[in-house]
Amino acid sequence: MKGFKIIKNGILNENPIFRMVLGMCPTLAVTTSAENGLGMGLATTFCLVGSNMIISLLRRIIPDKVRIPAYITVIAGFVTIIELILKAFFPALDESLGLFIPLIVVNCIIMARAESFANRNPVWDSILDGIGMGIGFTVSLVLIGSVREILGAGSIFGKSFLTGEMKPILIFLLPPGGFMILGFLMALINKITNRTTPIRHCGSCPMNCVGRSCEKESVA
Amino acid sequence: MKEILIIIFATIFVENFVLSKFLGVCSFLGVSKDLSNSVGMSGAVIFVMTVASAVTWLVYTYILAPLDMMFLQTITFILVIAALVQLVEIVMKKTLPRLYKALGIYLPLITTNCAVLAVSILNIQRDYTFIKSIVFGFSAGVSYMVAILIFAGVRERLELCDVPECFKGFPISLVAAAFVSLAFMGFSGLFAG
Amino acid sequence: MKEFLKPAIVLLAVCFVTVGIVSAVNDITKDRIAALEEEAKQEYMEKVLPAADSFETTVLNEKDAKFQATVLEVNKGFKGQEVAGCVYLVKTSGYGGDIVVVVGIDKSGAVSGVVVGDNNETPGVGREAAKPDFVNRFIGAREANLKVTKKGGNAANEIDALSGATVTSNALTRAVNAALNHYIEKGV
Numbered sequence: 001m002k003g004f005k006i007i008k009n010g011i012l013n014e015n016p017i018f019r020m021v022l023g024m025c026p027t028l029a030v031t032t033s034a035e036n037g038l039g040m041g042l043a044t045t046f047c048l049v050g051s052n053m054i055i056s057l058l059r060r061i062i063p064d065k066v067r068i069p070a071y072i073t074v075i076a077g078f079v080t081i082i083e084l085i086l087k088a089f090f091p092a093l094d095e096s097l098g099l100f101i102p103l104i105v106v107n108c109i110i111m112a113r114a115e116s117f118a119n120r121n122p123v124w125d126s127i128l129d130g131i132g133m134g135i136g137f138t139v140s141l142v143l144i145g146s147v148r149e150i151l152g153a154g155s156i157f158g159k160s161f162l163t164g165e166m167k168p169i170l171i172f173l174l175p176p177g178g179f180m181i182l183g184f185l186m187a188l189i190n191k192i193t194n195r196t197t198p199i200r201h202c203g204s205c206p207m208n209c210v211g212r213s214c215e216k217e218s219v220a
Numbered sequence: 221m222k223e224i225l226i227i228i229f230a231t232i233f234v235e236n237f238v239l240s241k242f243l244g245v246c247s248f249l250g251v252s253k254d255l256s257n258s259v260g261m262s263g264a265v266i267f268v269m270t271v272a273s274a275v276t277w278l279v280y281t282y283i284l285a286p287l288d289m290m291f292l293q294t295i296t297f298i299l300v301i302a303a304l305v306q307l308v309e310i311v312m313k314k315t316l317p318r319l320y321k322a323l324g325i326y327l328p329l330i331t332t333n334c335a336v337l338a339v340s341i342l343n344i345q346r347d348y349t350f351i352k353s354i355v356f357g358f359s360a361g362v363s364y365m366v367a368i369l370i371f372a373g374v375r376e377r378l379e380l381c382d383v384p385e386c387f388k389g390f391p392i393s394l395v396a397a398a399f400v401s402l403a404f405m406g407f408s409g410l411f412a413g
Numbered sequence: 414m415k416e417f418l419k420p421a422i423v424l425l426a427v428c429f430v431t432v433g434i435v436s437a438v439n440d441i442t443k444d445r446i447a448a449l450e451e452e453a454k455q456e457y458m459e460k461v462l463p464a465a466d467s468f469e470t471t472v473l474n475e476k477d478a479k480f481q482a483t484v485l486e487v488n489k490g491f492k493g494q495e496v497a498g499c500v501y502l503v504k505t506s507g508y509g510g511d512i513v514v515v516v517g518i519d520k521s522g523a524v525s526g527v528v529v530g531d532n533n534e535t536p537g538v539g540r541e542a543a544k545p546d547f548v549n550r551f552i553g554a555r556e557a558n559l560k561v562t563k564k565g566g567n568a569a570n571e572i573d574a575l576s577g578a579t580v581t582s583n584a585l586t587r588a589v590n591a592a593l594n595h596y597i598e599k600g601v
Contacts, residue, residue, distance in 0.1 A: 058427075085438070175239060187387045
């Protein structure tokens, strides 16, 4: 079924973190625990699905000249909505994710999907793509967050499994650990799937490949 | 004056935007392959961050706050930054063509650089004055430059290494970045108490 | 000119609709957000000054250069009509950014409780300093001369640092000092 294929694509083939290497900033910053990873993943998914949907709906109406500012406005709108919802109903999560909630607006994943999928595919497909990418992002964040939490805090989703004598390896919760765990996990996944993740030269954000020689994404 | 100096040095070393706060990592990893690209990108980043700090501070203080529309902060800031970058590109193309040749191609990339938006938001969060905001923006850009230049050097050495297949590209770069970040941790506590 | 008109209008329309929807969501959530903040604050204040059951807030934002802290607020605590003490909200700079510390001083002039607000201190190290085990070391202090030591402080004004969390320990100590200083100089 085509829809299922789109979703699966976002989780596996074009996994935003491990395959496309997008959204590095929040990935490294919020994965200090599995729960934070989950929260960020879901918040981003909300924005991703919402913006994909609206941008696909308006794809024939928004003229090319003002494409980027219009997309930015729509994405920023969804990000602000999720900001307010988190502050009002999930203050603890809002506190843990902090600065990175408003930074969802510059999360390359959302702009990349808008540019390469939502603006040339029908609404339902775009929604599914948002869901697929969102799930892929969330699952990856939870994976990285869990590894860092288990090694760095001796707990998983807040439940500690350490006995009195055991101490966690703190470095994994700190910046160096973040870089390292992500690097190792990426290498591990590369090994398992027999692929590599070469670094693209356009600063890793597909939006800026427009009109240049970098490859453009296109699924479906 | 002392506070200003503290902001500068603390931002560059103790809370380095890339290595400590994970802001601007995407472009940091992508651009650091080439030393000359890194210099170009850093120059553009420093410029945009400084100007964006100033402009967003003004927009917040004189438009958003008096009208009690602080919740529109995210939308306004990112649009201001995007517009600013466009404007800078146009102006630079016409008035400073040589500078444009060196920095120009990096400018559009900076709109989505989370570090720029982050600086704008942090200025407000930390209640900085106008001058302090500009200093903070400038220092943040410099912190990015320090990180990327060091890392470009590291990656040059990496090129000469025999890296296992599954680590080639991003993974080994991330691990290398981990060590640079670790080195910078040595600066922490420099300005405490 | 014509070719600029349509894109400009579309862009403006998108902006207006977005801002409109966001404003609507803001209206719906803002009361709840304000209430949550008030609730959290009330909880902190009662924790550090259990003797009080109501508070009167004065916002200060006074910088204390000596202790590199900012006294944000003074909350006079009342039990019924009687003054039961004072709760200070002090902001200092910790390892990971600003920390807001809530310091309760009872009517005898001794620190009755310290609670650390949300912060970015390092989990496992600095963040441990926010826990009762550490902050309770401040209880009973009366003079604004508290100092962090690493050698197992025994003197009345020595606070034993939390190992690995010197920066955070220092930050919290400065905050308590600032609160005590304000209390001693300006009273309740």
